[in-house]
Amino acid sequence: MAAQEGRTVAVVRHPDRDQAAALEGDIRRWLEDHGHHATAPLEAADLVVSIGGDGTMLRAVDQASRQGTPVLGINVGQLGYLAEVDPSDWEAALERWHRGEARVVERMALAVRVERHGSAPAPPDDAPEPLPDGSYLALNEVVVEKTPTGRMVRLGVVLDGEDFNTYAADGMIVATPTGSTAYALSARGPIVDPEHRAIVLTPVAPHMLFDRALVLTPGTEVRLEIRGDRPATVALDGRSIGELEVGDALIATAAARPARLLTFGGHTFHSILKAKFGLEDR
Structure with a gap:
């Protein structure tokens, strides 16, 4: 394969981890030494490098997916499901990318929009940025659940325009296969291979x-649909976008554009599951 030449690479890191800050400096110098341009996270790029855990990776994917840019995750912290490159292997990974040997895998994402009967409250400071049409992207999940101080909520589930059921619950998770090992797993949802579409x-x-x-x-x-007499909160990939009042609704569909992740065939989904759950051959 032909070597990559003169590419623009955005580097995103966890803000509070010293190891991530040190790696960022090393990676930026490596990129410049190899004829590439290291840029700010929100600028247009050919590749995004995420240095942190899965949370940092989710934020990087949210931005990168808007331009269809692939993301390389360097895991700093506990073993996650998304950032597959260990800190000691970052240089070898970038060398392989530079030589054109990396593979891009596509993961289904969700497109999420909110319908409100009243005016929208101001979003939290850390809320994800909506797309120009007002919708949001989520790689893992969107969660509608009771407010922190509230009791259970009543959520009407409508599938393809047909009323399915009204749930009295603490909340409801709409997840992708990638998100099946996130919050949905703790709610006893199924584990789905992330390369599926569902x-x-x-x-x-x-x-x-x-x-x-x-x-x-x-x-x-x-x-x-928020039914009954209690409001609910909404979060996308762990980031709140605020409350929904009774009569408001949230709509989730498969996003038209998938998330694109750079991989080198290192940690497989099955090997990560074994490590996370301590599974051993008998």
Whole structure:
């Protein structure tokens, strides 16, 4: 394969980890020494390098997916599911990318929009940035759940325009296969290989007999309506976008453009599962 030449690379790092800050300096120098241009995270780039854990990776993917830019994750911290390159291997990974040997895998993302009956409150300071049409992207999941000081909420689930059920629960998770090992896993949702395309709907602590997760086709439109008399909160990939009032709704569908992750065939999904859960051959 032909070597990469004169590429623009955005570097994103965890803001509070000294190791991430040191790696950022080393990576920027390496890129400049190899004829590439290291740039700020929000500028147009040919590659985004994320230095941190899965949270840092999710933020990098949120920005990179808007231009279809692939993301290389360097894991600083505990073993995660997204950032696959160990800190000691970053130079070898970039050398392989420089030589054109990296592979890009595509992961399904969610497109999420909110319908409000009243005016929208000001979003939290750390809220993700919406797309120009007002929708949001999520690689892992969107979560609608009770407010921090509230009791359970009533959530109406409408699938492809057909009323399915009203759940009395602590919340509802709409996840991608990539997100099946995030919050949905702790709510006893299924583990789905991240290279599949599907929408996983998992109730959180439902107060009802039907408490099973649903694995839906990727073309399904999932609408969650706030029913009853209590508001709910909404978070995308762990970042709050505020509250929904009774009568408001959230709509989630498969995003038109997938997230693109750089991989070198290192940590496989199965090997990460084994390590995370301490699984051993008998």
